[in-house]
Amino acid sequence: MTVIIATILLCCLIGVWTLFPLWTAEADRDPGDGLEAVDRLSAWREEKDRLVGELVALDVAFSEQKIDDGDYQLERERVVSEAEHASAELSKARAAQAAAERPAQTYPRLAATMAVALVVGTVALTIGLDRQDIRSNSNPHADGRIPLPSDVGKAGAASGESRTSPGNLSLRPDGTPDVGAMVAKLENRVKAGNASIDDVMMLARSYRVLDRETESLAMYRQARSMAPGEQAIELVLASALLRTGTDPDRDEATEIVEKVLTDDPAKPEALWLKGLGLIRRHEIQQARDILTKLTGLVGENSAAKKAVVGLLAELDASASSLRKIPGAAGEHAPAASAAPATPKEPPAK
Incomplete structure (x- = not known):
C-alpha cells in the first residue's frame, strides 16, 4: 500500500509540473494571424513608402531642372499609378485582418485529461504488478498466499500420497x-x-x-x-556412452563423434567429446591438440572456453606432478592419472 501511495503522489507531482503551463491564461492568448499575414502587410507598406519616396525625388529633380517636362510627366504618371495600386492593396490587406476571436479553453481541459490518464494508468499498472508474484525463491502454498483446496490438502497429508498442483505438477505432502x-x-x-x-x-x-x-x-x-541424423541428439548419446566407462560404448561414441566431424569438422561439441575419448584411451598428446584447437573455436563463449582451458590445465598439472615422481616414465603413466573419471558435458556454442 505504501508503494501505491508513493506512486500516486509522484505521478501527481510530475503531472502538475509538466502540464501547469497549459492551465495558465498565457496559453490562451491570441496567437495572431501568423507570420504570413504580417509579412504581407509589411511588404505592401514598404512598397507604398518606396513609391512615395520616388515621387518626391522626381519632383526635386524637376525643380532643379535635371529633367525636362516631358520626361517628368511620363515618370510621374507611372509612379503615381504604381503608388495608387500599392495603396489599394495595402487597404485590402488591412481590411482582411479581422480581429481574432479568443480561442476556447481547450488546453486546460486537455491537460486535466492527460493528468488523470497518467495517474490512473500508473496506479493500475502498479496494482497489477503487485498482484503478480513471480518470485521463484518461495512457495506461495507454504505461507498461505495461494491456498490449496482443503480436501486436497487433507487427503494428501492423511495418505502420504503425492498430489497435483494447479500447474499439473506432482507434489509431495510437504509441497515439494x-x-x-x-x-x-x-x-x-x-x-x-x-x-x-x-x-x-x-x-x-x-x-x-x-x-x-x-x-x-x-x-x-x-x-x-x-x-x-539429428546431430544434437547424436552428440548427447555419445556423451552418455562415454559416461558408461565400457569399451564397447566408448567405441560407439567414437564412431558417432567421427561421423559428426565428417559432416562438420569444426563442430565444438564433437571436438570436445573426441578430446575426452582420446583422454580415456590414454592418447594425451592428441587430446591436447584437439582441445587446443577447440580453444580457438569457442573464443567468444567464455563458459565453454573456461571449460576447455580448465581441462587442459588439469592435463598439464597431472603430467607435471607425475614427472616429479621417480620412476614414473612412459606415455601411459601420466595418461592414466590425467584421464577424468567421468566425461564432462560438451561445451555449448
Missing part, C-alpha cells in the same frame, strides 16, 4: 515436487507410444538424475531412432 511421480507419468506416456521426442529426451535426463544410466542410455537411443 515429486520427481518419482513425474518420471512415472513420462514413462507411461512413452510406453503408450504417443510421446514426442522432447518427452523421450526429458525422460532420459530424468533417469540420469536418478542415477539410472542404463534406462537413460536406452531413452537416448530411442530419441535417435525418432530423429535420425
Whole structure:
C-alpha cells in the first residue's frame, strides 16, 4: 500500500509540473494571424513608402531642372499609378485582418485529461504488478498466499500420497515436487507410444538424475531412432556412452563423434567429446591438440572456453606432478592419472 501511495503522489507531482503551463491564461492568448499575414502587410507598406519616396525625388529633380517636362510627366504618371495600386492593396490587406476571436479553453481541459490518464494508468499498472508474484525463491502454498483446496490438502497429508498442483505438477505432502511421480507419468506416456521426442529426451535426463544410466542410455537411443541424423541428439548419446566407462560404448561414441566431424569438422561439441575419448584411451598428446584447437573455436563463449582451458590445465598439472615422481616414465603413466573419471558435458556454442 505504501508503494501505491508513493506512486500516486509522484505521478501527481510530475503531472502538475509538466502540464501547469497549459492551465495558465498565457496559453490562451491570441496567437495572431501568423507570420504570413504580417509579412504581407509589411511588404505592401514598404512598397507604398518606396513609391512615395520616388515621387518626391522626381519632383526635386524637376525643380532643379535635371529633367525636362516631358520626361517628368511620363515618370510621374507611372509612379503615381504604381503608388495608387500599392495603396489599394495595402487597404485590402488591412481590411482582411479581422480581429481574432479568443480561442476556447481547450488546453486546460486537455491537460486535466492527460493528468488523470497518467495517474490512473500508473496506479493500475502498479496494482497489477503487485498482484503478480513471480518470485521463484518461495512457495506461495507454504505461507498461505495461494491456498490449496482443503480436501486436497487433507487427503494428501492423511495418505502420504503425492498430489497435483494447479500447474499439473506432482507434489509431495510437504509441497515439494515429486520427481518419482513425474518420471512415472513420462514413462507411461512413452510406453503408450504417443510421446514426442522432447518427452523421450526429458525422460532420459530424468533417469540420469536418478542415477539410472542404463534406462537413460536406452531413452537416448530411442530419441535417435525418432530423429535420425539429428546431430544434437547424436552428440548427447555419445556423451552418455562415454559416461558408461565400457569399451564397447566408448567405441560407439567414437564412431558417432567421427561421423559428426565428417559432416562438420569444426563442430565444438564433437571436438570436445573426441578430446575426452582420446583422454580415456590414454592418447594425451592428441587430446591436447584437439582441445587446443577447440580453444580457438569457442573464443567468444567464455563458459565453454573456461571449460576447455580448465581441462587442459588439469592435463598439464597431472603430467607435471607425475614427472616429479621417480620412476614414473612412459606415455601411459601420466595418461592414466590425467584421464577424468567421468566425461564432462560438451561445451555449448
